[in-house]
Amino acid sequence: MTASADIAHQEHSNSFLTKYVWSQDHKVIAIQYGVTAIMVGVVALVLSALMRLQLGFPDQFSFINPASYLQFVTMHGMIMVVYLLTALLLGGFGNYLIPLMLGARDMVFPYLNMLSYWTYLLSVLVLMASFFVPGGPTGAGWTLYPPQAILPGTPGSEMGILMMLVSLGIFIVAFTMGGLNYVCTVLQARARGMTLMRMPLTIWGIFVATIMGLLAFPALLVSAIMMFLDSVAGTSFFMPAIMSLGEQLDHGGGSPILFQHLFWFFGHPEVYIVALPAFGMVSDVLATHARKNIFGYRMMVWAIVIIGGLSFVVWAHHMYVSGMNPYFGFFFATTTLIIAVPTALKVYNWILTLWRGNIHLTVPMLFAIGFIFTFVHGGLSGLFLGNVVIDLPLSDTYFVVGHFHMVMGVSPIMVLFAAIYHWFPKITGRMLHTGMGKFHFWATFVGTYLVFLPMHYLGFLGVPRRYFAMGGTDFIPASAQSLNASITVSALVIAVVQLVFIYNVIWSLRHGKAAGHNPWQATTLEWQTPDTPPKHGNWGPSEPVVYRWAYDYSVPGARDDFIPQNVPDSEVVVTDKLAFAKAGT
Amino acid sequence: MNIWQKLTDKPWLAQPEGMDPALLQSPEPYWPERIALRFFLVTASVVFSLFVMTLLGRSQLPDFHALAGEPWLPLSEPRQLWWNSAILLLSSISMHLGLVFARRSRLHQAMLATACSLLLMLLFLLAQYLVWQQLAFAGFGFTSNPASNYFYLLTAVHGVHLLGGIVAACWVLWYFWQQQAASHIISKLSLSVTYSHFMLVVWLLLFALLTSPASTIDTLAALCGFSGGRYD
Numbered sequence: 001m002t003a004s005a006d007i008a009h010q011e012h013s014n015s016f017l018t019k020y021v022w023s024q025d026h027k028v029i030a031i032q033y034g035v036t037a038i039m040v041g042v043v044a045l046v047l048s049a050l051m052r053l054q055l056g057f058p059d060q061f062s063f064i065n066p067a068s069y070l071q072f073v074t075m076h077g078m079i080m081v082v083y084l085l086t087a088l089l090l091g092g093f094g095n096y097l098i099p100l101m102l103g104a105r106d107m108v109f110p111y112l113n114m115l116s117y118w119t120y121l122l123s124v125l126v127l128m129a130s131f132f133v134p135g136g137p138t139g140a141g142w143t144l145y146p147p148q149a150i151l152p153g154t155p156g157s158e159m160g161i162l163m164m165l166v167s168l169g170i171f172i173v174a175f176t177m178g179g180l181n182y183v184c185t186v187l188q189a190r191a192r193g194m195t196l197m198r199m200p201l202t203i204w205g206i207f208v209a210t211i212m213g214l215l216a217f218p219a220l221l222v223s224a225i226m227m228f229l230d231s232v233a234g235t236s237f238f239m240p241a242i243m244s245l246g247e248q249l250d251h252g253g254g255s256p257i258l259f260q261h262l263f264w265f266f267g268h269p270e271v272y273i274v275a276l277p278a279f280g281m282v283s284d285v286l287a288t289h290a291r292k293n294i295f296g297y298r299m300m301v302w303a304i305v306i307i308g309g310l311s312f313v314v315w316a317h318h319m320y321v322s323g324m325n326p327y328f329g330f331f332f333a334t335t336t337l338i339i340a341v342p343t344a345l346k347v348y349n350w351i352l353t354l355w356r357g358n359i360h361l362t363v364p365m366l367f368a369i370g371f372i373f374t375f376v377h378g379g380l381s382g383l384f385l386g387n388v389v390i391d392l393p394l395s396d397t398y399f400v401v402g403h404f405h406m407v408m409g410v411s412p413i414m415v416l417f418a419a420i421y422h423w424f425p426k427i428t429g430r431m432l433h434t435g436m437g438k439f440h441f442w443a444t445f446v447g448t449y450l451v452f453l454p455m456h457y458l459g460f461l462g463v464p465r466r467y468f469a470m471g472g473t474d475f476i477p478a479s480a481q482s483l484n485a486s487i488t489v490s491a492l493v494i495a496v497v498q499l500v501f502i503y504n505v506i507w508s509l510r511h512g513k514a515a516g517h518n519p520w521q522a523t524t525l526e527w528q529t530p531d532t533p534p535k536h537g538n539w540g541p542s543e544p545v546v547y548r549w550a551y552d553y554s555v556p557g558a559r560d561d562f563i564p565q566n567v568p569d570s571e572v573v574v575t576d577k578l579a580f581a582k583a584g585t
Numbered sequence: 586m587n588i589w590q591k592l593t594d595k596p597w598l599a600q601p602e603g604m605d606p607a608l609l610q611s612p613e614p615y616w617p618e619r620i621a622l623r624f625f626l627v628t629a630s631v632v633f634s635l636f637v638m639t640l641l642g643r644s645q646l647p648d649f650h651a652l653a654g655e656p657w658l659p660l661s662e663p664r665q666l667w668w669n670s671a672i673l674l675l676s677s678i679s680m681h682l683g684l685v686f687a688r689r690s691r692l693h694q695a696m697l698a699t700a701c702s703l704l705l706m707l708l709f710l711l712a713q714y715l716v717w718q719q720l721a722f723a724g725f726g727f728t729s730n731p732a733s734n735y736f737y738l739l740t741a742v743h744g745v746h747l748l749g750g751i752v753a754a755c756w757v758l759w760y761f762w763q764q765q766a767a768s769h770i771i772s773k774l775s776l777s778v779t780y781s782h783f784m785l786v787v788w789l790l791l792f793a794l795l796t797s798p799a800s801t802i803d804t805l806a807a808l809c810g811f812s813g814g815r816y817d
Contacts, residue, residue: 108617176628183624184617193607197594214624218631226639226738233727235734237643253648253731258639265635297597547605549596569602584599 024110026095033091041084047076056488066468067155070139077142089277094206100526103191103544107181119174123167130163138164146238150231165224172217182210193546200550205280208308209273216269223262264315272311278415288522289365290357293551295349303342310339321395329388336386363437367418370445378407399459402452410448425519430512436504447494521562556583640735641806649731654798669712676705677785684778696761703754753777
């Protein structure tokens with residue numbers, strides 16, 4: 001791009017509306033995505049608190065009844081998985097970091113990028129509107145299994161389920177627009193010298209997760225369309241012959257299992273669509289704050305790609321209790337165990353990155369290390385559940401709730417907090433308050449263990465998940481209820497602690513310490529912009545040129561313990577020429 | 586550098602000043618629209634493939650009766666669908682001719698060919714709607730049986746995707762009208778041609794599947810692991 005084109009690019013959006021509302025600047029769109037996702041995430045957090053109130057102190061709250069409880073469960077799950085985690089990791093951080101880390105001026109399709117956000121917002125609004133329609137939102141469980149999802153008797157079976165399906169359809173359109181943009185930007189808009197293997201792992205994670213999303217979300221779209229037709233047009237794609245409330249319905253011949261296959265063909269890759277960007281971001285945070293190059297970069301890239309591929313052949317491990325051919329069970333149990341190999345490899349590499357590093361226990365680093373703990377715990381319990389014979393008795397218990405919250409809930413959220421604390425100085429030009437940050441970390445880290453570790457034990461006791469109340473489950477000891485109460489108290493405390501984080505963000509926006517352009521002394525390109533926060537166009541008159549990979553930390557012989565990617569060897573201040581030359585071979 | 590070489594690169598090794606292959610090699614051709622289209626076609630292929638997989642799975646349940654095979658079934662002699670296929674084929678050929686003309690700088694003929702392709706796509710949609718009406722009139726409405734469900738659903742999904750092709754063709758015609766640079770028109774037109782060919786191939790596959798007798802569908806279902814009403 002020529003210098004004049006650069007300047008024109010920077011100046012093309014000047015009015016308030018085009019700069020902050022109908023913005024095509026990837027950074028503004030990222031913030032729009034981020035704020036929307038966090039707001040809807042707060043709704044989901046409140047819903048989980050309401051669920052916990054009922055579970056911890058049954059029948060004490062008149063505004064929670066069995067129907068509303070199921071609605072809370074459903075909306076909490078779907079919002080957290082799709083509308084918060086996917087949107088924040090890919091729409092938020094993907095949008096912000098891809099052009100900056102690659103040395104690009106913007107996404108390759110800025111207008112499409114803007115459309116993607118507004119379409120996402122529409123999907124959120126449709127979903128939220130379902131709280132206000134007759135019958136309320138769907139209470140079918142976040143997996144929306146038919147036939148019960150659309151049958152009378154299930155909360156929200158009139159309008160709620162339809163709005164959920166429509167909202168998901170709109171979300172998938174938004175994701176496709178954004179996803180095509182991310183992939184094309186990575187493949188086409190990298191700065192000169194930025195080869196694929198010089199990309200930071202954050203970009204690798206987002207890139208592969210986006211491709212996975214483009215392949216997996218169609219399964220959700222297909223199942224949503226077919227279930228919508230089953231509900232409104234009277235087709236029977238998924239609906240078997242069935243009696244409901246004493247009446248024989250017109251449906252007949254359909255297969256609910258077919259829906260489950262479709263749903264989990266989306267649902268399991270979705271776990272990694274969330275996890276891979278988190279893997280990438282935590283790698284960059286660990287390397288930066290340990291002042292050490294990431295251990296086994298090439299293995300890390302390959303592991304991301306292999307995990308992405310394998311995640312499409314493990315879906316039926318979510319369906320062991322639905323019954324399947326034993327050979328299928330064997331196949332899916334095997335693939336599930338195989339996918340643990342590249343995943344474990346990543347964990348080892350993170351730990352080896354920390355090994356003998358110059359570890360700075362900053363707030364982002366604390367969250368990143370916290371992630372390693374929670375992810376290892378969640379991953380190990382996943383190995384249990386991946387085996388058919390162990391999964392069958394545990395599947396409908398709180399063991400599963402504990403497992404997937406550790407691996408899919410707490411772990412990505414630990415990374416999200418690490419990422420927010422890490423990149424907030426670049427986004428706003430100010431540091432978040434460290435004291436509040438450390439309090440936030442310790443309370444969240446310890447609190448999540450107090451919530452989710454006991455759930456594994458409840459699972460062993462046989463406490464069923466999804467239940468509004470225990471009912472006649474005499475085999476469960478009374479002490480389980482005490483544990484449930486303590487989980488609820490912990491959960492409420494953690495929920496309140498998040499207010500400290502929100503206060504920290506708001507307070508730091510005005511009063512935070514000025515960050516400077518590279519407060520963490522990081523090597524990647526986003527920290528080398530001429531302005532902080534970066535202006536529209538990112539790079540001023542000329543784009544950066546990349547001379548090295550993203551992890552030149554503590555290079556022997558160099559004066560500084562980091563060498564940015566856009567610094568050629570001739571500009572590196574060397575104190576020991578021999579050691580520096582040796583390090584490069 | 587091929588993808589294998591790219592992924593086996595050792596980025597941590599320093600490159601001698603002025604000898605960095607990453608800086609010496611010429612940049613890849615910049616055509617993000619083409620990459621976006623390719624990824625979109627993959628995504629659309631997954632959508633159609635999954636619909637087809639569900640059809641094959643659903644076909645093994647007892648209430649599924651194929652719409653072709655026996656003489657009294659409506660798609661055993663699908664004359665109208667053959668005509669519709671010919672229309673879409675002509676549309677695709679016409680769009681391709683438009684690209685050939687545009688590359689030879691015969692922009693007026695290119696515009697006419699593109700307009701012709703657009704009209705044929707619209708005609709195809711209209712003709713598909715007429716097939717819907719004929720089927721419904723013959724007692725095979727949308728909800729009459731699972732095979733009908735799939736016929737209407739798949740043709741509708743194909744039609745919606747074809748609308749995207751129609752919008753793209755309108756866009757290209759707008760570029761012709763605006764007398765934009767030939768290279769610009771050619772790049773947009775070639776994307777439209779790719780999409781139009783893709784939609785033709787998808788239709789031909791759907792056409793073959795939807796007009797298949799029960800025995801063919803059963804064979805396909807067995808090949809995909811669905812058999813005897815079980816796909817678990």
